[in-house]
Amino acid sequence: MRNSVYIAVSIDGFIATEDGGIDWLMNVPNPDKSDFGYNKFMKSIDAVVMGRNTFEKVLTFGKWPYKKPVFVLSNSLKKFQDELKGKVEILNGTPVEITKKLNSEGFNNLYIDGGKVVQEFLKYELVDELIISQIPVLLGSGIPLFGKTDNLQNFKLLETKIYNKTIVKTHYRKI
Secondary structure (H helix, E strand, O other): OEEEEEEEEEOOOEEEOOOOOOHHHHHOOOOOOOOOOHHHHHHOOOEEEEEHHHHHHHHOOOOOOOOOOEEEEOOOOOOOOHHHOOOEEEEOOOHHHHHHHHHHOOOOEEEEEOHHHHHHHHHOOOOOEEEEEEEOOOOOOOEEOOOOOOOOOOEEEEEEEEEOOOEEEEEEEEO
16 A cells, blocks of 8 residues: 655646646656656556546546546535536544555545645555656745645655756655
């Protein structure tokens, strides 16, 4: 069982602009049309856990991008589009409660996505793996990947890859 974060950040550590914008991610040169290991990662997980803001951002992409079940953590969201029934479920609770519930349902390898959700799972020390792709752009401000944590958490570097002489992807596992 593992909870994994797979996310892109700017050089200065932001995952989105202050208004939630991620257009800067689309400006990265990708002449090889690489997925940067994303499809391999997605095959290794059982479900996606994301926050409401991330869910709402994904809805702007047009076609639903996930083949795995998606669990949206929200206290305010009560419903979603009919075409997402059977693909999306709304949950609330602490990261401990969410993880316990999903693990008991057979979802053992979770993809944790979204700034606030990642920070909450880190706060509860429930992130086992960090896969961070650093994009060579300075945003100056925005939504940070990391927030305040109460305890030191140690991770071991497993791998670093450079894609297209542009993106540096680092893979860490919690010690």
